[in-house]
Amino acid sequence: MATSITILPAADFHVHLRQDALMRLVTPTVRQGGASIAYVMPNLTPPITTTEMAMNYKKELQAIEPNVEFMMTLYLTADLTVEEVKKAAAAGVSGVKVYPAGVTTNSSAGVSTYEPFYPIFAAMEEVNMVLNLHGEVPPSPTNSVLTAEHDFLPTLIDLAKRFPKLRIVLEHCTTKDAIETVKNCGPNVAGSITAHHLHITIDSWADNPFCYCKPVAKTPEDRAALIEAAVSGDPRFFLGSDSAPHPREKKSGAARIAAGVFTQSRLLSYAAEIFDKQGKMDKFEDFVSNFGRKFYQVEGLGVGTEKVKLTKKPIKVESEVWDGELVVVPFMATEELQWDIEWVKA
Amino acid sequence: MATSITILPAADFHVHLRQDALMRLVTPTVRQGGASIAYVMPNLTPPITTTEMAMNYKKELQAIEPNVEFMMTLYLTADLTVEEVKKAAAAGVSGVKVYPAGVTTNSSAGVSTYEPFYPIFAAMEEVNMVLNLHGEVPPSPTNSVLTAEHDFLPTLIDLAKRFPKLRIVLEHCTTKDAIETVKNCGPNVAGSITAHHLHITIDSWADNPFCYCKPVAKTPEDRAALIEAAVSGDPRFFLGSDSAPHPREKKSGAARIAAGVFTQSRLLSYAAEIFDKQGKMDKFEDFVSNFGRKFYQVEGLGVGTEKVKLTKKPIKVESEVWDGELVVVPFMATEELQWDIEWVKA
Numbered sequence: 001m002a003t004s005i006t007i008l009p010a011a012d013f014h015v016h017l018r019q020d021a022l023m024r025l026v027t028p029t030v031r032q033g034g035a036s037i038a039y040v041m042p043n044l045t046p047p048i049t050t051t052e053m054a055m056n057y058k059k060e061l062q063a064i065e066p067n068v069e070f071m072m073t074l075y076l077t078a079d080l081t082v083e084e085v086k087k088a089a090a091a092g093v094s095g096v097k098v099y100p101a102g103v104t105t106n107s108s109a110g111v112s113t114y115e116p117f118y119p120i121f122a123a124m125e126e127v128n129m130v131l132n133l134h135g136e137v138p139p140s141p142t143n144s145v146l147t148a149e150h151d152f153l154p155t156l157i158d159l160a161k162r163f164p165k166l167r168i169v170l171e172h173c174t175t176k177d178a179i180e181t182v183k184n185c186g187p188n189v190a191g192s193i194t195a196h197h198l199h200i201t202i203d204s205w206a207d208n209p210f211c212y213c214k215p216v217a218k219t220p221e222d223r224a225a226l227i228e229a230a231v232s233g234d235p236r237f238f239l240g241s242d243s244a245p246h247p248r249e250k251k252s253g254a255a256r257i258a259a260g261v262f263t264q265s266r267l268l269s270y271a272a273e274i275f276d277k278q279g280k281m282d283k284f285e286d287f288v289s290n291f292g293r294k295f296y297q298v299e300g301l302g303v304g305t306e307k308v309k310l311t312k313k314p315i316k317v318e319s320e321v322w323d324g325e326l327v328v329v330p331f332m333a334t335e336e337l338q339w340d341i342e343w344v345k346a
Numbered sequence: 347m348a349t350s351i352t353i354l355p356a357a358d359f360h361v362h363l364r365q366d367a368l369m370r371l372v373t374p375t376v377r378q379g380g381a382s383i384a385y386v387m388p389n390l391t392p393p394i395t396t397t398e399m400a401m402n403y404k405k406e407l408q409a410i411e412p413n414v415e416f417m418m419t420l421y422l423t424a425d426l427t428v429e430e431v432k433k434a435a436a437a438g439v440s441g442v443k444v445y446p447a448g449v450t451t452n453s454s455a456g457v458s459t460y461e462p463f464y465p466i467f468a469a470m471e472e473v474n475m476v477l478n479l480h481g482e483v484p485p486s487p488t489n490s491v492l493t494a495e496h497d498f499l500p501t502l503i504d505l506a507k508r509f510p511k512l513r514i515v516l517e518h519c520t521t522k523d524a525i526e527t528v529k530n531c532g533p534n535v536a537g538s539i540t541a542h543h544l545h546i547t548i549d550s551w552a553d554n555p556f557c558y559c560k561p562v563a564k565t566p567e568d569r570a571a572l573i574e575a576a577v578s579g580d581p582r583f584f585l586g587s588d589s590a591p592h593p594r595e596k597k598s599g600a601a602r603i604a605a606g607v608f609t610q611s612r613l614l615s616y617a618a619e620i621f622d623k624q625g626k627m628d629k630f631e632d633f634v635s636n637f638g639r640k641f642y643q644v645e646g647l648g649v650g651t652e653k654v655k656l657t658k659k660p661i662k663v664e665s666e667v668w669d670g671e672l673v674v675v676p677f678m679a680t681e682e683l684q685w686d687i688e689w690v691k692a
Contacts, residue, residue, distance in 0.1 A: 062595050108391065139565060140548060142565070142566050142567075144547055144549050144566060145547050145548055145549050145552050146492070146548060146565065147565075168673060182657070201490055201493055202490050202492060203485060203490050203491050205552075205602040206491050206551075206562060206603075207558065207602045207604075207605065208601075208602060209555070209603070212552065212553065219490050219492065219493075220487060220488050220490060221488075242664070252598070252599050252600070252601075253598050253599035254598070255554075255598075256553045256554060257552075257553040257554070257555070258553075259553065
C-alpha cells in the first residue's frame with residue numbers, strides 16, 4: 001500500500017464558518033484541514049439572505065484567509081425574490097440553502113413547505129445556481145431524528161423531477177435510503193457526505209456531545225452505505241464536511257447540546273482514515289477534490305500552485321482549537337489518526 | 347374527571363439508590379415520590395454479589411429511611427453459586443439482576459452469555475427468586491443502542507421456556523417489540539416500565555443529557571406501545587422507575603454522559619401525567635401499586651397505615667435535588683407537572 005499520496009487541494013462543499021470571534025478562529029482551519037474551496041453556509045444570525053450580505057461575508061472571510069476560495073450561498077426564506085436570485089447569480093453567489101424550520105443550528109427561519117418556492121427554484125435553474133437541501137422534515141409528534149431524513153426523500157425526488165435542470169445537492173447524507181435515492185435521481189442530483197458520518201453511528205453520539213450533529217449519525221448499516229458510496233468512485237457523491245463549530249460550553253455543560261461536529265482542522269486526515277481502511281486510497285482524490293468541483297462546475301477553482309500531500313504517519317488530534325478567547329473541541333479530540341497532511345508545491 | 351385519587355403506596359420495582367453521599371441524598375426521595383417499596387439494584391462499586399453484602403446494604407438504606415421496604419437483589423457474575431442463591435433466598439433477598447457486559451452504569455462485571463448460568467437459574471426457580479433482566483445485548487460492530495433490546499428478546503423467550511417456573515422481569519421495556527414479547531411469554535414473565543420512558547423519545551435525549559439512559563428512549567411508536575401497555579390494565583406490566591441518579595457533573599460537562607434519568611423524587615407525578623392525559627387514572631393504582639406487588643408475591647408489603655393521595659394541582663419540578671454536597675438534576679427539571687402527591691392516613 002502507498003504510504004503517501006499527493007492530490008489536488010480538497011474542495012469542502014459544506015462548511016460553517018460562523019461570524020465574529022468564532023469565524024476568526026475556524027476560518028484558518030480550512031487550509032489546515034487540506035481544502036482550498038469552502039462552500040459557505042448562510043445560517044448566521046441574522047441569516048445571509050441577500051447578495052449584499054453574502055458579498056460582505058465573503059470579504060470578511062477573504063480578509064482572514066486569502067488563500068481559500070469561498071463559494072457563497074443564500075438562506076432560503078419567504079423574502080427571497082426571483083430578482084434577488086438573478087442578482088446573486090450575477091454577483092457570483094453559487095447556491096441557495098434550504099433549512100427545514102427548526103431542525104438544526106440557526107434554522108428557525110427555515111421552510112416548512114416547498115411549493116411557494118417553485119418560482120425561486122425555476123429562477124435558480126435558469127441562472128444555473130445550485131440548490132442545497134438540508135434533507136430532513138421538521139420535527140413532528142410522529143417522526144424522530146431517526147426518520148427525519150428518510151421522510152424528506154420524497155421531497156427530493158419530487159423537486160428533482162420538477163426542475164430537471166436545477167442542480168440539487170442532498171447535503172450530509174446519513175442513511176442508506178438517502179444514498180439509494182440520490183443514485184435513483186437524474187444527473188442533476190448529487191449527495192454530499194461528511195467525514196464524521198463515515199466514522200460514527202448513533203452509539204457514538206448517544207453519550208458524547210461532541211459527536212452530536214444534525215442529521216444525527218444513524219445505524220452501522222447506514223454508515224456502511226455511506227462508506228460504500230464515498231469510496232465507490234461514483235461522481236454523485238463528494239465531500240461536504242458540514243464542519244460545524246460551537247464554543248465548547250455550548251456542546252458540553254449546556255442545558256441543550258448544540259448540534260454540530262467540528263472537523264475542519266483535520267478534515268482530510270479523518271477522511272483518509274476511512275479510505276485507507278477500505279483499501280481505497282486510489283479513490284480518495286476523486287471524493288475530496290474532483291467530484292465536487294465537477295458537479296459545481298468549478299474544476300479550475302483553487303487548483304493553482306499547490307497540492308496536498310498525505311503521508312501515513314500517526315498524528316494526535318488536538319484536544320481543542322482555541323485562540324485565547326474561544327475553545328472549540330475537534331472531532332476525535334486526543335485520538336490518533338494515521339494520515340498527516342502538508343501543503344506542497346504543485 | 348376526578349381531581350384527586352387516593353391509592354396504596356406505590357411499589358417501585360427498579361431503583362438505584364447508589365452508595366455513600368449519593369445514597370444519602372436519594373434514598374429519602376423514594377417516599378417523596380410516593381413509593382413504600384424500593385426494589386434495589388445491585389450495581390454498586392463493587393457490585394452486590396453476596397447475601398452478606400445485600401443485607402449490609404439493606405441495613406444502610408433502612409437506617410436512612412425506616413419507612414420504606416427495601417427489597418434486595420444480587421448482581422449476577424460468574425462467581426455466584428447455587429449455595430449462595432439458596433442462602434440469599436433464605437435471608438430474604440428477592441432477586442438476581444443480570445447486566446449484559448458493558449451496557450450501562452457499573453455493568454463491566456456483567457454477563458455475555460447465559461448458558462453457564464442455567465444451574466443458577468434452576469436454583470432460583472427452586473427457591474422462588476425473581477430474575478431481573480437488563481434486556482440488551484452487549485455492543486457489537488453490527489448492533490446499536492436502537493437494536494440492543496430487540497436483539498435481546500430471543501434470549502428472554504428462550505429463558506422463559508427453559509425455566510417455566512422462574513419468574514422473570516424484562517426490566518425497563520422501551521420498544522413495541524419488547525411489549526409484544528412479554529405478552530407472548532407465559533405467566534412467569536412480566537415487564538417493568540419506567541415513568542420517563544412514558545414521556546420521552548430519542549428526540550428528547552438527543553440534545554439533553556438529563557434524558558439519556560440505557561436502554562435509550564426510542565421512537566414515538568415505541569413510546570405509544572409503552573403507554574398503551576401501562577394504562578391497559580394488563581397485570582404483566584408495572585412500574586419500575588429505573589430512577590438512576592448521577593451527580594450533575596457526570597451528566598453535563600463530562601467527556602462521556604453517564605446513563606440514567608433521576609425520577610425518584612417526583613415519581614408518581616411523572617406517571618400520573620401520562621395516565622391522566624390518556625383518561626386512564628382508573629388504571630393508575632394497578633400499574634404503580636398493585637400489579638408489581640402481585641407478580642413479586644408481596645401483596646401485603648408496604649401497605650400499612652398510610653396511603654398516597656394524588657391531587658390535580660400544578661407543581662414545578664425542582665431544578666435540582668441536593669444536600670449541600672451533591673447535586674442531582676431531576677427529570678423535567680423546572681417544568682410543570684399536573685399532579686401533586688401527599689401521604690395520608692389509610
